[in-house]
Amino acid sequence: MRKVVLTREGEELFNGYIVDYSYGFNLGGLDTVSVTCADDFYLLSQTYLNEWNVTEQLASARLVALLALPEVNAFQLPGEQNIETSTITLGGAAAYTVPNGTSVAAYIAKINESVQGRIFIARDGTFTFQDRIGDTLSASSADFHDDGTAIPYDNVGISFEANQVINRASVTHAGATSPEIAEDLTSQATYFIQTTAIGDALVHNNTAALALANYLLVGQPEARYTNVSTLFASLTDAQRDTVAVLEIGNTVTIEKSFSSGNTITSLAQELAIEGIQHEIDLSTGHRITLFTSPTTLVYELILDDLVYGTIDTENVLG
Numbered sequence: 001m002r003k004v005v006l007t008r009e010g011e012e013l014f015n016g017y018i019v020d021y022s023y024g025f026n027l028g029g030l031d032t033v034s035v036t037c038a039d040d041f042y043l044l045s046q047t048y049l050n051e052w053n054v055t056e057q058l059a060s061a062r063l064v065a066l067l068a069l070p071e072v073n074a075f076q077l078p079g080e081q082n083i084e085t086s087t088i089t090l091g092g093a094a095a096y097t098v099p100n101g102t103s104v105a106a107y108i109a110k111i112n113e114s115v116q117g118r119i120f121i122a123r124d125g126t127f128t129f130q131d132r133i134g135d136t137l138s139a140s141s142a143d144f145h146d147d148g149t150a151i152p153y154d155n156v157g158i159s160f161e162a163n164q165v166i167n168r169a170s171v172t173h174a175g176a177t178s179p180e181i182a183e184d185l186t187s188q189a190t191y192f193i194q195t196t197a198i199g200d201a202l203v204h205n206n207t208a209a210l211a212l213a214n215y216l217l218v219g220q221p222e223a224r225y226t227n228v229s230t231l232f233a234s235l236t237d238a239q240r241d242t243v244a245v246l247e248i249g250n251t252v253t254i255e256k257s258f259s260s261g262n263t264i265t266s267l268a269q270e271l272a273i274e275g276i277q278h279e280i281d282l283s284t285g286h287r288i289t290l291f292t293s294p295t296t297l298v299y300e301l302i303l304d305d306l307v308y309g310t311i312d313t314e315n316v317l318g
Contacts, residue, residue, distance in 0.1 A: 001017050001018060001019070002017065002018045003015075003016075003017060004016050004017060004018055004035075004037045005125075006278075008244050008286075009241075009244075011244055011245050012123055012124045012125070013123050013244065013278060014037070014039070014123060014278070015039060015040075015121070015123070015124060015125030016037045016038050016039040016040070016042070016121075016125075017037060017038060017039075017040075017042065017043070018035055018036070018037055019036050019037060019038045019042055020035075020036035021033055021034070021035055021036075022034040022035075022036065039121040039125070040074065040075075040121050040125065040127070041105055041120075041121060043074070044072075044074065044103075044104040044105040044108065045103055045104070045105035045106075047071065047072055047074075047103070047104040047105075048071070048101050048102065048103055048104070049069065049071060049072070049098055049100065049101070049102045049103075049104060049107065050069075050071055050100055051097065051098065051099060051100040052069070052097065052098035052102075053094075053097050054090070054091075054092050054096050054097065054098060055092040056089060056090065056091055056092030056093075056204055057089070057090060057092065058085065058086045058087075058088065058089055058090070059086035059088045059089070059090050059111055059114070059115045059117075059129075059131070059202075060083050060084060060085050060086040060129060060131070061086075062090050062111060063083055063108070063111065063119075063129055064081070064083060066104065066107065066108070067081070067127065072104055074104075074127070075126075075127040079126070080125070080126060080127060081126065081127050082122065082126045082127065082128045082129070083127070083128075083129040084117075084129055084130050084131050085131070086115060086117075086129075086131045086132075087131055087132060088114060088115045088131065088132055088203065088208070089203070089204045089208065090111065090114065090202045090203065090204060091173060091174055091175055091202060091203065091204035091205070092204070093174075093175050095174040095175040096174050096175070096202060110202060111202060113198060113201065113202075114198075114201045114202040114203045114212060115131065115132050116132050116133065116212070116215055116216075117129065117130045117131045117132050117133060118130040118133070118248060118249055118274075120248050122247060122248070123245075123247060123276075128248075128249075130249055132215070133272070133295075133296070134296060135296050138250075138251050139251070140251050140252055140253040140270055141242070141246060141250040141251060141252060142242050142243060142246060142250075142252045142253070143252070143253040143255070144156075144228050144230070144252060144253065144254045144255070145255045146255065146256050146257055147255070147257055147266075150253075150255075151230065151235065151239050151242070151243065152230060152234055152235070153228050153229060153230040153254075154229065154230060154231060154234065155227075155228070155229040155230075155289075156225055156227070156228045156229070156254060156256060157225065157226040157227040157228075158223055158224070158225050158226065158256075159223070159224060159226045160221065160222075160223040160224075161221075162191070162194075162221065163194070164218060164221040164222075165187060165191045165194045165218060165219065165220075165221050166194055166195070166196050166216055166217055166218045166219075167183065167184040167185075167187035167188045167191060167193065167194055167195075167217060167218075167219050168181065168182070168183045168184075168188065168193050168194065168195040168196075168217075169181070169182045169183075169195070169196050169197070169212075169213040169214070169216040169217055170195065170196070170197040170198070170213065171197070171198045171201050171203070171209040171210070171212045171213040171216075172197075172198070172199050172200065172201060172209065173200075173201045173202070173203045173204070173205065173206070173208070173209045174200045174201065174202060175204075175205075176206060176209065179197070179199075179209075179213075180206055180209040180210040180212075180213050181213060182210065182213035182214040182216070182217055183217075184217050184219035186219065187217075187219030187220060191221070196216055198212070198216075223267070224269060224271065224292075224294055225254045225256075225269055225271060225292060226291065226292060227289055227290060227291045227292060228252070228254050228289070228290050228292070229287060229288070229289040229290075230243065230287070230288060231284060231285060231286070231287050232244075232285055232286040232287070232288070233284070233285045233286075243288055244288070246273060246276065246288075246290065247273070247276075248273050248274060248275070248276065249272065249273060250272070250273045251270055251271070251272055251273075251295060252270070252271055252273060252290060252292070253268060253269070253270050253271075254268070254269055254271060254292070255267070255268035255269075269294075270295055271292035271293065271294060271295060272292060272293050272294070272295045273290050273291070273292060274291050274292060274293045275290070275291035276288065276289070276290055276291070277289040277291070
């Protein structure tokens with residue numbers, strides 16, 4: 001439980017604690033010790049609540065109150081919380097009472113199940129909450145291309161799996177006796193019925209439960225990049241500085257070229273970062289891998305384009 005901070009040229013990459021030592025004994029050479037570290041969610045997972053009679057409040061207010069409970073008492077110093085004001089209201093009747101012995105980390109995950117946002121420990125150790133993810137207006141923080149025009153990469157993952165489709169969603173909030181159901185019948189006619197369900201959701205009423213069910217629908221699958229990886233040794237100093245400080249929730253662009261006979265096409269996508277992995281190896285150096293999710297983009301108006309040339313809620317004047 002000693003504090004660990006990993007930095008690069010003054011920029012913090014990780015804040016956490018030592019949670020394990022693993023010894024490797026080598027009779028013919030040097031022994032090795034591997035040190036395992038975890039961020040503050042390790043502590044939250046080891047902390048358990050007394051019975052908590054909650055009141056109806058925004059999800060962001062619930063998180064602030066949770067962290068301030070005497071048995072939690074986490075992230076209470078100035079600057080240790082970066083909690084965005086939520087648009088999602090959580091219930092506060094008896095049905096929403098938190099039972100004695102509930103893990104703090106598990107309850108935080110339950111909150112995020114209803115919010116569908118992001119809750120994580122930032123690279124500087126700040127407890128961070130981002131509200132339900134909607135349209136993306138922010139510019140890309142880093143562009144990864146395989147044609148030499150941007151940040152190079154040496155590995156990219158792509159997925160076109162059937163389980164990306166969700167065309168029926170069932171959500172029952174904690175105070176309800178029956179679920180709210182959202183369906184995409186057009187998608188079901190093509191991809192059969194593929195369902196997800198949330199029981200005992202923390203949203204405060206049926207309207208909010210139905211809104212959550214509709215949010216969960218993903219009727220049409222499309223190929224997307226799931227991760228991208230690059231070695232710092234292959235980057236310029238400026239590119240290293242850009243990549244090192246990427247954070248969960250940032251937007252990145254990934255572009256790959258495909259050859260088909262004499263024709264070369266490319267697939268470019270803007271994606272959100274959902275996970276970051278740093279690997280430092282004595283032989284290859286520092287590698288970073290970004291794990292991604294689709295974004296809902298608000299596109300600039302593009303004249304004469306059949307899709308983006310239409311002024312509606314998805315297209316904006318840049």
